[in-house]
Amino acid sequence: MVDTKKIYMAPMEGVTGFIYRNTFARFFDGIDKYYTPFISPGEHRNFKSRELKDVLPDNNAGLNVAVQMLTNNAEHFIVTARKMMDFGYREVNLNLGCPSGTVVAKGKGSGFLSFPEKLDAFLDEIYSGLADTGLDISVKTRIGRYEQDEFYELLDIYNKYPISELIIHPRVQKDMYRNTPRMEIFDYAVENSKNPLVYNGDICTVEDYERFAGHYLKNAENIPDEPKSDKERNNKESDKKSANITAVMLGRGLISNPGLAGQIVSGSCTDRSTLRNFFDELVLAYREEIPDEKNVVFKIKENLFYLVNLFEDKEEYWKRIRKSDNLMELAAIARRMIGDGEFYRKKD
Template identity: 40%
Template sequence: MQIYMAPMEGVTNYVFRKVYIKHFSGVDKFFTPFITPHMKKGFSKSELMELNKEYNKGQYLIPQILTNSAEDFLKLADEIEEMGYSEFNINLGCPSGTVTSKGRGSGFLQDHEALDRFFYEIFEKKDNITISVKTRIGFSDYGEWDDLLKVYEKYDFNEIIIHPRLRSDFYKNNIHLPSFAEACNTFKQNIIYNGDIKTLDDVNAFKTKIFDEKVTGIMIGRGLVRNPLLAESIKENRETVCIKRTIEFLDDIVEEYMSLNFGERNTLFKLKEIWGMIIGDDDRYARILKKIRKSGGLKEYKTAINELY
């Protein structure tokens, strides 16, 4: 089973990915945080780093595009192709209000006829690239999934990544496995599962509920941040957590951000966000997490981290 690292804006970015592959193994594909078409301005500095082949060497990296315009997708794909990419992922999963209010991300799922036209134009004009899609199962009603299935099965996607929640669920409420099972019965394309994978037990529980040869992999976001060794655990079928390796990984993230002139304040902000996911609501480390979040500089931060040893 293949393992993909989900794109998480501001977290699993180019710095995180570069340092991750230095310390850990097991992830087969990485995805950039979504890139939106730019009508007048060029790529931002961070987008250029996300797409920089030299900086991202050693990764199977897929650019993810967020748009509801086939014309804009084709133009942006042409520009990114020139950087050496031939595989793209379309984001139809983002639930953010600022995204969905513009009919993008999971907001695009509300109009399956427009979505059908979007795909038709792309596949009609762009036959020299590989395209996958990351989707939710609807915007606000499970009944929407039937119409979306009819759209997706028409097109030659490399794979379809499914997060079996509605946009209205955001990242709460239970995943809807019946909708995922329906996709397995419908699609000829390879299917990737995404949602609530935090431990090896979660993976094994999923396998007992859904076993289909079309499910070729899983995409993990927060679970890989929470435990960076999770991909190795899944591949070896042996639960592994190592706080020492995790700290060494984050120490290198500090060095990488500082070498890129992010500054101490911005680097510390990134670290606090990551540690919030790693420790989360684990009461054993609540006191240390509080110290990390109160850190005003890297020296104070490192003092707090040393307590984890």
């Protein structure tokens, strides 16, 4: 067990929609907040039916959910944020991280990071346009489009606004998901952000979390007054800095091991019967929601793409899962894997 901050489930388009979130919450603990995959408020200000379903209050009852939006149009953001407020949400989130080519080409997601002046004007408009609502407006950002040095200017801009939480995935767009998170830039944010920070990126195991927590979260809650010695004073300074990290956001690691947040928070183990019941419920829920079985197969495969990582023979399992296009067969392979597969352990 480690000293924990809050833990959030990352938005993952195609993966963490309302069916996944609800099923997950029935079986696993440890998540303080869920983020919807992005919705794209459009010209006509109406949602696609898939997007609307994902944010309908009835489909998110009992969960702490923030709605993420992908846009570079302040008016669209404001109109949609107000709708979300009418739905009962207390937080909306701006996506400044999506690295997909088509999104970036339109100057949205991490593509917006290339236009700091426009971004500044956009933020000015949305924070003033929504000031009367009391909504929390958080931002999820990469650290630049091409180079990490872009982040210094970006942080100056972010510091001008009351961002409820600045969620940082310390990669640039052109990294996509390659390379490792650029922690020196996250350090810069820890030192210089005026807004609370959330860390996101490559936390896939309890050990990853412990390493992060050991470095950034130690004693952050409990800063003693009046340091006596220089050493104490130095410690106090660094503790103060880490105190502005409010949470860690988990993405691929959590979908690979849905018990990860619970393991971090309470030291519990991911047990096979919970995992199996969760998987069965997920299949059932997707079947009820999606009429075409081919699409259910696609959804389940997308999920198993991550879940196989929990097992030692993941390549072998994935080969069989990838080949199968029959739901019953797929479910049988998955059940066998969950029931008998040896859990993966990192070799020393």
